[in-house]
Amino acid sequence: MTTSAPRSTRQRAAIKAALDAAEGFKSAQDIHADLRSTGGSVGLTTVYRALQSLADSGEIDALRKDDGETVYRQCSTPVHHHHLVCRVCGRSVEVEGPEVERWADEVARQHGFTSISHQVEVFGTCPLHAAEQVPDEGTARGD
Amino acid sequence: MTTSAPRSTRQRAAIKAALDAAEGFKSAQDIHADLRSTGGSVGLTTVYRALQSLADSGEIDALRKDDGETVYRQCSTPVHHHHLVCRVCGRSVEVEGPEVERWADEVARQHGFTSISHQVEVFGTCPLHAAEQVPDEGTARGD
DNA sequence: ATGGGTGCAAATAATTTGCAGGTAA
DNA sequence: TTACCTGCAAATTATTTGCACCCAT
Numbered sequence: 584m585t586t587s588a589p590r591s592t593r594q595r596a597a598i599k600a601a602l603d604a605a606e607g608f609k610s611a612q613d614i615h616a617d618l619r620s621t622g623g624s625v626g627l628t629t630v631y632r633a634l635q636s637l638a639d640s641g642e643i644d645a646l647r648k649d650d651g652e653t654v655y656r657q658c659s660t661p662v663h664h665h666h667l668v669c670r671v672c673g674r675s676v677e678v679e680g681p682e683v684e685r686w687a688d689e690v691a692r693q694h695g696f697t698s699i700s701h702q703v704e705v706f707g708t709c710p711l712h713a714a715e716q717v718p719d720e721g722t723a724r725g726d
Numbered sequence: 727m728t729t730s731a732p733r734s735t736r737q738r739a740a741i742k743a744a745l746d747a748a749e750g751f752k753s754a755q756d757i758h759a760d761l762r763s764t765g766g767s768v769g770l771t772t773v774y775r776a777l778q779s780l781a782d783s784g785e786i787d788a789l790r791k792d793d794g795e796t797v798y799r800q801c802s803t804p805v806h807h808h809h810l811v812c813r814v815c816g817r818s819v820e821v822e823g824p825e826v827e828r829w830a831d832e833v834a835r836q837h838g839f840t841s842i843s844h845q846v847e848v849f850g851t852c853p854l855h856a857a858e859q860v861p862d863e864g865t866a867r868g869d
Numbered sequence: 870a871t872g873g874g875t876g877c878a879a880a881t882a883a884t885t886t887g888c889a890g891g892t893a894a
Numbered sequence: 895t896t897a898c899c900t901g902c903a904a905a906t907t908a909t910t911t912g913c914a915c916c917c918a919t
Contacts, residue, residue: 590873590918612908626876631909633874649845651794651883652908667833670841678833682825687848690810690821696850698813702792703846705830707839733893733898755883769901774884776899794908795883874917881910891900 589636594625598633599657602643607673608654608666646704669709678705732779737768741776742800745786750816751797751809789847812852821848 589595601617602609609617615630634655638645644658646666658664660677663684668675680703687701732738744760745752752760758773777798781788787801789809801807803820806827811818823846830844 587873592874592918594875610908624876628877628910629875647790647792647794649790651790651796653794667837667839669839676837678837680826680829680833682829683823683846686823686825690823691848691850694810694819694821695853696810696812696848697853697856699848699850701846701848703826703844705834705839705842705844707834707842710838710840713840730898735893735899737900753883767901771885771902772900871917871919873919875915877913879910879912881908883907883909885904885906887904888902889900891898892896893898894896 593623594629595633597621597623597625598630599637599642602634602637602655602657605656607675608646608648608656608668609673610648610652610654612652613654646702649706665703665705667705667707669712670706671708671712674709732783736766737772738776740764740766740768741773742780742785745777745780745798745800748799750818751789751791751799751811753795753797755795757798789845792849808846808848810848810850812855813849814851814855817852 597618598614601614601621605613605617611627611631611634614634615625615627618625618630634643634645637643638655641661642657643655644666645653645655647653654673656666656675658677662679664677664679665683666675667678683701683703687703688699691697691699740761741757744757744764748756748760754770754774754777757777758768758770761768761773777786777788780786781798784804785800786798787809788796788798790796799809799818801820805822807820807822808826809818810821826844826846830846831842834840834842
């Protein structure tokens with residue numbers, strides 16, 4: 584097993600391209616719909632599998648939204664960072680948080696925990712959508 | 727609407743009790759199974775609804791695991807805090823992180839985001855299970 | 870040629886919802 | 895009594911898997 588790299592196929596390329604063109608985070612379902620509308624047809628299953636493998640190899644970043652959907656994004660920085668995501672448009676900003684990393688490490692160590700990992704996401708409404716807040720559920724249906 | 731409080735029923739009490747007795751986080755399914763084994767029978771639907779309303783009113787804390795399951799826990803502190811969760815036994819420790827709150831607020835403000843909220847969880851292996859690490863998926867099946 | 874990649878359909882799984890009947894207030 | 899609560903079953907939704915077929919290597 585010499586770190587076998589996945590075969591390069593039309594689908595895989597299309598998926599990476601779609602993710603690349605995306606402004607913010609996209610779910611597998613989003614990518615799939617995106618691809619269909621663009622003409623190229625890729626199976627949902629394939630999208631899930633490709634996204635998964637890309638996330639595994641670290642090429643893209645995955646995060647689970649509050650509602651349970653897993654979204655992916657092509658990150659510009661390969662270094663560890665977190666995201667500031669707009670609840671309305673989904674657009675995201677990559678942010679660093681050295682103090683957060685330090686804090687997580689600290690509290691974990693304090694309690695004797697090892698193999699630490701953390702999950703940090705900040706959600707909010709970006710300046711472009713300050714007006715159309717997200718009441719709760721249902722109002723934000725702009726497709 | 728005078729902040730109508732939910733009616734106190736046998737089921738609701740049982741659910742709160744089960745959650746209270748729990749060491750770490752429990753999913754709706756867990757609570758349901760727990761209740762069934764204890765004799766008291768409560769419908770799965772009811773468990774979901776009760777847990778949801780309890781979380782809404784802030785009486786319990788909810789968090790979504792990496793695998794997508796939502797777990798709940800009776801928190802000892804009503805103030806905002808985060809959790810340090812053991813990947814092996816699920817036991818959790820409540821931790822505070824003023825610097826994290828500050829950081830989240832800061833980066834959000836810097837980018838003009840409003841209505842900020844954040845999701846911060848730290849995972850690791852507690853000292854009692856440092857040996858039985860979680861390889862990846864499947865080894866931890868201690869019921 | 871061959872084995873990994875693909876995709877359809879069916880299988881899972883967690884959670885939600887419709888609706889009839891029970892019960893706390 | 896009455897509105898809210900309960901719970902069963904069916905519906906949803908996101909994601910996974912079986913399996914036959916196709917293509918990059």
